[in-house]
Amino acid sequence: MSQKIEGSLPPQAVRSTVQVGRTAAAGADRSEPVEATRAGDSLRLTGEAASLQALQRELAVAPAVDAARVAEVRQALESGSYRIDPAKIADRMLEMDRLLG
Template sequence: MAINFTGISNQGGVSKNSRTPAEDSTSKTAVDANTSGAGTMAEDTVRLSGTAQTLQNQEAKINGLSDIDQQKVDQIKQAIASGNYKIDSQKLASNMASMDSLF
């Protein structure tokens, strides 16, 4: 039986029928009714909801983003090199203490 998935951009082929033998025997007449006399199989289709398609598109966009904000890294490097990068020791200590309390 051929299965078409619409709305999915990168899909693999479906090679295994997930029906159990009991389901096959009860649905055989339905498959036979949907099959033409030339021996072609009926196709099952799956359609994704608009929400699922939106989530899939957003996931693709997120996967394309870099994990590093290179512009910010370059600004910090430049500030360190020029001697203008100041460290707020109170804020650093507070952040370290709050991280320590997590463990």
């Protein structure tokens, strides 16, 4: 079985429109604009969605960089007291890989 795939949709699919509040009969004129959302329509978010919105607002106002931590690391580097722990870095990389995988 084979089918020819053409680069365009059938004409009836291209011309169809969505109408809110009423159903158009098959073959009826669909050139009228779509109605706007009615004033009585509402949206209710789940608790998780509301929490995500709150978190997004908090992150939007939080600084991108922790200046105090940057100053702390800079001071440790300048004084030579900053120690790199390769095992800790490897553990964190593996943890991140598990979270993303």
